[in-house]
Amino acid sequence: DVKVTQSSRYLVKRTGEKVFLECVQDMDHENMFWYRQDPGLGLRLIYFSYDVKMKEKGDIPEGYSVSREKKERFSLILESASTNQTSMYLCASSLSQGGSDTQYFGPGTRLTVL
Amino acid sequence: EDKVVQSPLSLVVHEGDTVTLNCSYEVTNFRSLLWYKQEKKAPTFLFMLTSSGIEKKSGRLSSILDKKELFSILNITATQTGDSAIYLCAVEPAGTASKLTFGTGTRLQVTL
Numbered sequence: 001d002v003k004v005t006q007s008s009r010y011l012v013k014r015t016g017e018k019v020f021l022e023c024v025q026d027m028d029h030e031n032m033f034w035y036r037q038d039p040g041l042g043l044r045l046i047y048f049s050y051d052v053k054m055k056e057k058g059d060i061p062e063g064y065s066v067s068r069e070k071k072e073r074f075s076l077i078l079e080s081a082s083t084n085q086t087s088m089y090l091c092a093s094s095l096s097q098g099g100s101d102t103q104y105f106g107p108g109t110r111l112t113v114l
Numbered sequence: 115e116d117k118v119v120q121s122p123l124s125l126v127v128h129e130g131d132t133v134t135l136n137c138s139y140e141v142t143n144f145r146s147l148l149w150y151k152q153e154k155k156a157p158t159f160l161f162m163l164t165s166s167g168i169e170k171k172s173g174r175l176s177s178i179l180d181k182k183e184l185f186s187i188l189n190i191t192a193t194q195t196g197d198s199a200i201y202l203c204a205v206e207p208a209g210t211a212s213k214l215t216f217g218t219g220t221r222l223q224v225t226l
Contacts, residue, residue, distance in 0.1 A: 042218035043157075043202065058213070081191075090156065093176075102148065103214060105156040 003027070006091055012112045013071035018054040023091030031094045032074035033103065034058075036064060036087040043090065049074055068083050081113045116141040120217035129214040131193050135220045137203035142174055145208040147186050152200040152219070155201055160188070160201075161214050193224045 007022035023032065033048040035058075045058030047066040055066050063085060068073045074093075078085055089109045094101040117140045128132055140145065146164045150157035161170045163179035163186060170177050174193075179186045190197055200221050204214040 033213075040218060043204075043216040045213065045215075048213060102159045102162060105150075105160070107155040 002030075004091060004093055004104050005109050006089075006106040006109050008109050009090075009107060010110050012114065013081050014114055015082060017113075019081045019111065019113075021076040021078075021089055021091075023074045023076070023106055023112070025074075025093040025104070026072065027093070027095075027104075028071065029093035029095050029104075030075060030102070031069070031103075032068065033078045033092040033094075034064075034074065035090045035092065036060070036085075037090055037108075038087050046076065055064050081111075083113050085111065086113045116205060116207060116215040118153045118203055118205055118215050118217035120201075120220050121221060123218070124221040125223070127193055127222070129194060129224055129226055130138050131224075132189065132191045133193060133222060135188040135190075135201050135203075135222070136185065137187070137217060139203075139205045139215075139217075140184065141205045141207050141215065143208045144181065144205065147179055148204045148206065148214065149188050150202040150204065153198075157202055158208070175188055190222075194226065195221075198222060198224045 004025045031050050034046045035043040037043045044060050049055045049068040061081045065077045091106040092103040119138050121136045138213045148162050149160040161177045166181040174191045177188045200219040204216045
């Protein structure tokens with residue numbers, strides 16, 4: 001079974017803090033994704049990566065950056081957290097580019113920025 | 115810009131009812147449409163549809179795609195309280211690293 005894990009289920013940070021959200025997958029997937037999920041807005045793609053050290057902006061990259069130094073790990077960074085970044089953050093991975101590949105999701109991190 | 119619209123936004127039914135969830139989409143160069151179920155945490159995969167008119171079925175759940183009219187439906191028969199969840203529809207365009215565009219979801223509540 002594919003397993004996608006995220007470093008924290010719940011996180012509370014203060015405005016201006018630097019925040020790291022970690023995601024690890026154990027199935028040697030090439031693609032990894034970060035989404036945020038907000039009521040009424042659904043899942044929105046922040047960044048994705050299709051290979052080590054490669055990254056692409058999604059639909060809402062502003063205020064975020066990412067890092068993929070190893071294939072299994074994809075980190076989302078909030079350089080200076082703001083209250084409008086309070087949200088549920090979901091990481092996902094999929095096998096390869098080309099062809100239709102199911103995305104598998106982690107359990108999510110609920111981030112509150114005070 | 116790719117777009118996915120799901121309806122209804124929310125639905126309350128009694129156990130044993132049959133429900134139909136709708137998903138319409140606009141996407142450049144369609145590759146696939148996916149349905150996910152989200153309970154308390156991670157969305158879990160239900161179906162992937164790539165061809166028109168072919169029904170995918172898993173137990174009491176089934177789904178079908180109409181590529182001409184650009185929509186899909188998810189049917190759940192004999193609903194149970196365990197079917198209560200948010201159902202997400204997403205589309206994948208060709209030529210990208212499985213980049214999905216999601217709808218806002220349909221929240222289904224099944225009551226006794």
